[in-house]
Amino acid sequence: MLKIKNLNEKTIFDGFCVKPSVSMRTGFSQTNSKLEEALQERHRFLSERIAEGRVWGKIIYQENESVGWIDYYPTDLQGWLSIGCIDVEEKNRGHGIGKSLIEVCIYDCKAKQSKGIIVYTTIWEHMPKNFFKKFGFIDTNEKADISRMTLKLKNIENPQFPPQKNLYKPYLKKDKIVIDLLRSGVCPTAFHMHDLIKKAAQHFKDKVIIKEYALSEKKLIELFGNEFNRSDGIYINGDSCFFGYPGELKNIIIYLQKKIKEIEKD
Numbered sequence: 001m002l003k004i005k006n007l008n009e010k011t012i013f014d015g016f017c018v019k020p021s022v023s024m025r026t027g028f029s030q031t032n033s034k035l036e037e038a039l040q041e042r043h044r045f046l047s048e049r050i051a052e053g054r055v056w057g058k059i060i061y062q063e064n065e066s067v068g069w070i071d072y073y074p075t076d077l078q079g080w081l082s083i084g085c086i087d088v089e090e091k092n093r094g095h096g097i098g099k100s101l102i103e104v105c106i107y108d109c110k111a112k113q114s115k116g117i118i119v120y121t122t123i124w125e126h127m128p129k130n131f132f133k134k135f136g137f138i139d140t141n142e143k144a145d146i147s148r149m150t151l152k153l154k155n156i157e158n159p160q161f162p163p164q165k166n167l168y169k170p171y172l173k174k175d176k177i178v179i180d181l182l183r184s185g186v187c188p189t190a191f192h193m194h195d196l197i198k199k200a201a202q203h204f205k206d207k208v209i210i211k212e213y214a215l216s217e218k219k220l221i222e223l224f225g226n227e228f229n230r231s232d233g234i235y236i237n238g239d240s241c242f243f244g245y246p247g248e249l250k251n252i253i254i255y256l257q258k259k260i261k262e263i264e265k266d
Contacts, residue, residue, distance in 0.1 A: 002097070004104055007057030007071060009050060014059050016069035016087050017042045017188050023090055024188065031196060031249065038191035041214070045185035048216075049073070055084075058104050060097055068097040070105050072117070077159055079115035085187065086127070102135050109153060116152040116159065124244055126189075146242065165225035170238030177201075177208045177259050182224065182233030184217040190233050193247050197234060200252040207260055237263075 005011050012018055018039055020028075028035040049055035057071035070086040083105065088097045109117055119137065121129040123145050132149050133139070141147035150159060172178055179201065181194045194212070201208040213220065213233075234241045236259060243251055 001062075002100065003061045004100070005059050005061065007046070007050070007055065007059060009047070011059055012043065012046055012050070014061070014066040015046065015057060015071070016066070017085065018046065019066060020188075021087065021089055028192060031192070031199065033192050033195040035188075038188035041183070041185035041191060042188050045217075046071075056108060058101060058108070060088075060100060062092065067092040068101050070101040072105055072109065075118060077118070077161065079113075080159060081109050081112070081114050081117050083117060083119040098131065099134075102132075106135070106151070106153070115154050115156055116150055118159075119149050119151075120146060121149050122146050167223065167225035168235065168238075170235060171211070172237060173209060175207075175263060177204070177256060177263065178237055179208060179210045180235040181210065181212045182220055182235070183212070183214045184220050184233075185214075186217065193234065193243065196243075196247055196249050196252055200249055200256055203253055204256060204260060208256065 005014075007015055017024070020035060020039060025035065027033075028038070046055060055071055055073050057069065059066050060068035068086075068088040071084045072081050073084055075082045086098060086101055086105075088101075106117065117137075119127070119132055121127045121132055121137075121139070123129060129139060129147070129149065132151075135151065137149040137151045139147055139149050148161075152158070168180075170178065170180065179197060181197060183190045183194060198210060201210055213223070215223070234243075236255075241255070243255070
């Protein structure tokens, strides 16, 4: 029998990305990434927002084991909430757990008198566009690999999203690849991706400079604006990059090889 509980300080260690899923453990172990450090960042991120009332979530249990998870947050767009992540343990998929999570999220957002829900979706297995379409979410960019989808909960006009403020200014150096890694703790995937980036950079020795910003969300916005929220926090020579979920080391190496050839031609 399934049971749903609210995310709070008592249940936080049952929440995915604080309690690692099997697929997460597998992914981190395959690349020898530091899973415990990533989980600590995620725990700190959620704890701060629980204390501030800036996050809500639901955890689904089956026989006292957490098998599904969703979290959602207030946004700068007044009256709109945003889903951060929804996930179900791989062995428990196909049994309506994801459907139950979305439905309870929508119910809770309506109870909070929300105008609607925003979610950033992908063409990959994680946060897939087609899943959210089943529940009435509208894609704002069908052709994009990653795009924003919206679900109106009231009879209102479509939301007008303010332009993203990007204060980020790349520090470029002649004959070098400069990589800026921004990480707030919102998702262990960023930690994993940053680890892969650093491993790929080792193949090119002094051709690559890496600068890391493992800061709080507020400090990141003060430094770089809110543009970073639309990516996983990877800038290579000033370009925002994403290598899929969870990403592959060989693809990152190929990308860096291409970039190095470009600067060598200049």
